[in-house]
Amino acid sequence: MSTVSAQPRTVRIGSRKSQLALVQTYWVQEQLQKHFPDCTFEVHTMSTQGDKILDVALAKIGDKGLFTKELEVGMLNKGTDLAVHSLKDLPTNLPEGLILGCVTERENPADALVVHEKHKDKQLETLPAGSIIGTSSLRRLAQLRYHYPHLEFKDIRGNLNTRLAKLDEGGYDAIILAVAGLQRLGMADRIHQVIPAEISLHAVGQGALGIECRLGDNEILQILKPLEHLETAHRCYAERSFLRSLEGGCQVPIGVNSTIENDQLTLTGMVASLDGKLLVKDIVSGHRESAEQIGIELANKLRNQGAQDILDKIFAEIQRG
Structure with missing residues (x-):
């Protein structure tokens, strides 16, 4: 248990509305509540641009803050005190007045192969030529094309459940997702193969949560310390x-x-x-x-x-x- 100030206070946590974002944010809320039982931690949800535009490939939208901008505006306007992000979504240059206040312990940062039922006896290296692999990540796409030029690749958007449904309905032979996201949502049983780093190096920050807050808000920075x-x-x-x-x-x-x-x-x-x-x-x-x-x-x-x-x-x- 930690102490911050003599006065109990309400801390407002900004989060995206997706299932994975909320699982991550509620985990942060629970940890902070354990350390600071006298404070109240409220979750405030909002939709980001990346959540709203689902019919265009991410690379073509051209905004590095696709999943963070609205949350950052919330902090700068003092509507919220901190925001929980998948660290891989947080741009490396933050808006003036905001900082990365805390990085939590990382889950496995590797990429995972999730296959359609008909390929359950296959691995990435044994999928037949022309198999359609779904990914919205240029990083995954480029590395897999380098190692497996005989496979076909098709963009896939939507939250984790949407992507899995598209796979199960037969639109794809396999899709690539983050191991950490599947684990956090209790779907580790869908991981067919953890792709080795020799084949696919992971995204910057993948598997870790980044908690952003206002620069100079020392009380919030102190509150975040136990999670670092x-x-x-x-x-x-x-x-x-x-x-x-x-x-x-x-x-x-x-x-x-x-x-x-x-x-x-x-x-x-x-x-x-x-x-x-x-x-x-x-x-x-x-x-x-x-x-x-x-x-x-x-x-x-x-x-x-x-x-x-x-x-x-x-x-x-x-x-x-």
Whole structure:
């Protein structure tokens, strides 16, 4: 149990309305209530632009704050005190006046293969040529095209239940989802295969929750402290620094993997072309306290190997529609 101020207060938590977002936000609410029983924690839900536009591929909408902007406006207007995000959805450059106040302990950040019943005896590498794989992520698309050029890929949007229904109805042979999302929703039994990092590096921040709040709101920052997981935070700071240095939003084919052992942080990063024909990948290690610098160093390494040219072509392609 922690104490913040002599006066009990009401803390307003902003959340998206999707089932996964609410599961994550209610978990945060429950943890905070345990640590601060004298405070009241209220959940305020809102729909973001990314929740409303479901008939256009994410990459074509072109807004890096698709799933966060409305929540951020709520905090800046003082309608809410903090917002819970899947950290992978939170842009690496935050609006003036807001900060990433806390990073929670990470679930498995890997990608998962979920298959239609007719392919239950198959793995990603044994799916027949021409199998239709659903994903809305350019990162997954580019890496899987690189490794499995014989597979077909088709955009899929909607919340997790909607995507699973589209798969089960036969619109796809398989879909790719985050292991963490399936686990948090109690659907781990749908994970047919955890895709190894050698095949698909995960999204920056995937599997962790990022709690955003107002800069200088020391009372809220103090309230968030018990939920901070330092190892996850260091790993995610390195990943976010790498992404920020390459000026990539969440809708570009940039993948990462990070580990910490004996205070040594190792970051792997990848940039790929949309057709999967070009892929550059490298690794940088250093002390965990130098997480941001490790990310910058890795970005520079990949840039020297042609990553910037790949990204410039992708941005031009997306803008052309």
